[in-house]
Amino acid sequence: MASQFIPRAVFPTLDSLPRSYFLGHHKSGLSKMKTLLSSIDLIIECRDYRVPLTSRNPLFEASLAGRERLIIYTKRDLGSNQKKADLQREQIIRQWHAPSNILFSDHKDRRDIRRVLQFAREYAANLMSLTGLRLMVVGMPNVGKSSLLNALRSQGVGKGKAAFTGAQPGVTRKVATGVKIIEGTDESEGVYLVDTPGVFMPYVPDAEAMLKLALCGSVKDTIIPPTMLADYLLYHINLVSPDLYAEYHTPTNDIVALLGAVAEQTGRLQKGGTPDVDASALWIIQRWRTGHFGRFVLDEVTEDALERKKHEESSMVPSFHQAKKADKEAKRARSKRPNITTG
Numbered sequence: 034m035a036s037q038f039i040p041r042a043v044f045p046t047l048d049s050l051p052r053s054y055f056l057g058h059h060k061s062g063l064s065k066m067k068t069l070l071s072s073i074d075l076i077i078e079c080r081d082y083r084v085p086l087t088s089r090n091p092l093f094e095a096s097l098a099g100r101e102r103l104i105i106y107t108k109r110d111l112g113s114n115q116k117k118a119d120l121q122r123e124q125i126i127r128q129w130h131a132p133s134n135i136l137f138s139d140h141k142d143r144r145d146i147r148r149v150l151q152f153a154r155e156y157a158a159n160l161m162s163l164t165g166l167r168l169m170v171v172g173m174p175n176v177g178k179s180s181l182l183n184a185l186r187s188q189g190v191g192k193g194k195a196a197f198t199g200a201q202p203g204v205t206r207k208v209a210t211g212v213k214i215i216e217g218t219d220e221s222e223g224v225y226l227v228d229t230p231g232v233f234m235p236y237v238p239d240a241e242a243m244l245k246l247a248l249c250g251s252v253k254d255t256i257i258p259p260t261m262l263a264d265y266l267l268y269h270i271n272l273v274s275p276d277l278y279a280e281y282h283t284p285t286n287d288i289v290a291l292l293g294a295v296a297e298q299t300g301r302l303q304k305g306g307t308p309d310v311d312a313s314a315l316w317i318i319q320r321w322r323t324g325h326f327g328r329f330v331l332d333e334v335t336e337d338a339l340e341r342k343k344h345e346e347s348s349m350v351p352s353f354h355q356a357k358k359a360d361k362e363a364k365r366a367r368s369k370r371p372n373i374t375t376g
């Protein structure tokens with residue numbers, strides 16, 4: 034009888050992983066956002082549906098505090114199968130934010146985009162501003178801010194793309210000028226949305242959070258070794274169902290074996306026919322980011338987990354200076370150790 038497959042219950046993360054990705058344009062973008070605040074009526078903060086807790090950036094709390102916010106959990110289509118468990122999770126997230134408004138979105142779903150537009154329309158009507166409503170969209174890198182802006186503009190005023198989007202973080206580098214997403218009426222000028230560059234947090238508290246953010250594409254794919262990231266993905270896939278990669282391999286916790294099989298079957302081979310493990314790892318990761326190998330959430334979303342997160346955050350918001358120092362120390366420690374390999 035074949036032995037039963039047992040997925041890993043925990044993923045062993047390394048303390049020496051980089052925990053910072055706070056770049057120059059993140060810092061300057063955030064300063065610019067602060068200077069614009071007085072002309073902004075409402076902030077739309079995007080967070081990634083697959084990491085609802087981990088993609089909350091404490092920098093936005095500190096810098097945009099006191100401003101009214103609509104939180105939109107983006108990329109819902111990549112984390113939800115629209116099953117009962119998904120709806121329950123969304124309910125927990127709603128309760129977490131109550132009484133604030135939150136929405137979930139898939140930028141290609143017209144109903145989701147209509148809900149955001151409806152919210153903006155009602156907000157504008159309540160404000161009764163003659164000069165129109167100005168919104169600013171903020172969020173971590175690659176969370177889908179520019180895609181949301183384009184979708185709102187397309188559906189709201191029937192116009193084409195106003196912002197570049199891309200699969201890697203950092204496509205938007207500067208705070209843009211507002212683009213119209215809802216036409217004005219005789220009484221007002223309409224609704225404008227300002228796009229901003231993604232801003233990463235100064236320091237990521239634990240190594241696993243960094244792996245989650247990297248897997249969702251918030252940091253460049255060169256920051257974490259691809260094999261390690263693919264291994265982290267395999268750990269999650271196995272918790273959902275190893276059937277998700279059945280066309281490549283039988284259930285396994287061995288990332289090198291899976292990547293070898295993927296390399297063979299997709300032709301990712303180096304000279305001499307050896308498997309190109311890094312290229313295969315990046316391929317699997319990119320496939321997951323486009324909805325293959327399962328749609329699931331990486332954070333544990335339970336009432337207890339939310340409480341724990343709140344507690345953690347209240348006891349720790351390191352300054353940029355502290356974060357840089359901690360990152361330098363981690364880099365020094367890394368350079369003294371042998372290369373990181375997995376499997």
Ligand SMILES: Nc1nc2c(ncn2[C@@H]2O[C@H](COP(=O)(O)OP(=O)(O)OP(=O)(O)O)[C@@H](O)[C@H]2O)c(=O)[nH]1
Nearest residue numbers: 139140175176177178179180198199203204205231
């Ligand atoms: N499946 C899916 N993909 C999305 C969604 N929203 C955005 N994306 C994809 O995510 C990637 C990043 O989207 P962007 O809109 O460029 O993200 P951004 O937040 O503006 O990125 P920065 O330039 O780093 O600030 C692109 O490949 C988009 O196609 C969504 O709702 N569902």
